[in-house]
Amino acid sequence: MSDSTTVSPDPAPVAGSGDRRSRMPSRAGRRRRAGRIGQVHPLVALLWLAPALALILGVVLYPAIKLFDASRGEYSITGLRKGDAGWDNYVKVLEHPDLGTVLRNTVVWVVAVVAITIVLSLALAQFLVKSFPGRRFVRWAVIIPWAASLVITSQLFVLLYDYNYGIINHILLSLHVIGTPIDFLGDDSWTMFSMVVVGVFVSLPFTIFVFIAGLGAIPDDVMEAATVDGASPWQRYWNITLPLMRPALMIATVLNVIYVFNSFPIIYTLNDRNPGYLHDTTITFMYKLAFKSQEHDVGMSAAAGIFNVLLILVVVGIYLKIINWREETSR
């Protein structure tokens, strides 16, 4: 399975092996037809691929090379390159006294936001596939946090959370839930919680819609059969809905991990009053290294950027591996 999928995008070998596979039934037949593209001269194929290749080179590869180049340079506070730094910038990042805090924050932030988002979205998606009057409007309403710019949403939450005038404190005070206002953004024990709430809020729409699509793809007859066999709603959900939702769950988790890991505006906006790196994740850490901290060092920040890329690649790699392994063992 994995062999044939890796071979097929490469036109030449598939064209050659086309005849050999011709007797294979439907699946291989499809592949053979696809193989005909290879009968066009490879250069022509390359021409067709060129726009995409040019984009990848220009948008992904070139900046990556520049980033790597910057990470190996010694920069003045003004941004002037003074010479080569070798691996010094990497060492400085790894030796940074706050790196441990930052990494811990990153893990808490990503795991908390993604886990809470997935659980809440599963429930909300279940609710939104049921038909009820006004469902269309509720679905629209769900999209709004997605459509709004992250900076605006974050700024809105800064106002909601405010110690002196924030509406959340106002409500809690008037309901006598609390005696004195809570400093949601300035109190160290609350800051991460407050940021996670916003992170979940903006991640919900996308995740819900992935799940709605996933739920829509579950065939009704399977459900009916289960009902006829006397399965309880909980059994149906646990044994049929969830397993069939696995592709949607996987997409939602991987994409959310990447989005949330890379999320800059929420943490930057909600955390801007807090000195140091107490609540920063690796992304805002990278930014502060370059422009806000006493280091003010573009090279060090670029090195941190390289670590970021590696980190997310590793996380995604591990996740895909787990999913793959599960799929293979379940068959």
Added chain:
Amino acid sequence: MRSTKQSVVVAGLAIAGLALGACGGGTGAGTAPGGTAGGTAEEAKTIKLVAAEYSKDHTKAFWDAFAKTYHEKTGYTLEVQVVSWDNIDQQSSTMIQNNQAPDILNLNAYASYAKDGLLYDSDAVLPAVVKDDILDTFVKYGTYQGKFYGFPDLSSARAFFYNKTLFQQAGIAAPPKTWTELEADAKKITALGGGKVGYALPLGPEEAQGEFSMWLFNNGGDWKTDGNWVINSDKNVATLDFLKKLADEKVTQNNPARTNRADAFDLFKSGTAGMVIGFSPLAADLDKDKKVDYAVAPFPSNDGTESKTFGVTDYLMAFKKPGNEKAVKAFYNLYYTPDQVNTFIKAEGFLPVTKSGVAYFSNEKALQVYLNTLPNAKLTPTDDPTWDKVKLAVQQNLGGAMNGSPKATLDGLQRTAESGG
């Protein structure tokens, strides 16, 4: 086969299009500043200014009008790019990193740029009459290693703002003259209840160095004396101890370590805070809102001696680029004419940087309290490139003293400064 040929043509066109697009982007980015940096001795006809946005309403309007006058009077063209304060550090750093420095950059620091050898000094681009007109304080703080690089565009001086209504309610007759009085007054105002804040103390990352400068100058302290860093001097530790005491007594707003200046101003503007260190733009906002009955006074000193003002100036620095010298000189010549510089400063609500400007503004009653102190204002050591890093360290670390030890915090900053940032 025909279709293959067609596809080749289409693909070829697509690539050509992409390549053209890419080239377009490349040359576009290259020529923007390159128009000036082109030949070695060829004279630049167009120069670029990157200016900081002091206000949405006035900054761009002023520089656009200025560019027009500049073109009419000198024949050179001025490209203006206005950048918000939030972004300007990042933008200027990126420009220099990519070898695309503007000809003139408006920023709150210059010494690091001078140290990197990127700037023209006054001998090259500042007409002698202009240099003579600039206030001596600003020449002093704009001088790095004997040469004047940091040409001030405008200045501000901090003063003590108090809410007259709250003072009256708390039975306080006059603004405090000493810190003991200030502390007592803050207690009285806080005791009014209803969430009133005696003194709004912003030690958050936005401007911690500004707030602390005002306090430490008025306790006879300083950041640097005779060329040596004295951040953890006894006087400065005593100053920070006093601020921590105010916070611990809860006569400040909640969590001063995590309060930015803008938030402290909001507290004062809403009539919640009794006292705050402000400057002329805050006064302009208060006058517009007409919600708070306030007055401005000199900031009290610890022992009641004469008050010292913390002054701030931003800079218009000139980058060395082949052939741009004349155009840049023409720029400064025009900017420092009383018509231009004073119009700008007046519109933005700041203070003058020239002797002629002080005379020009002398009949403005509201500015009196600042103008009197301006020639003797103390600045942070902006003439030392190390300060550019120390400032950032202060912003990120000073607030930590509110939950920890002021002495340890200042010791840490002293070490940062001594090790060159």
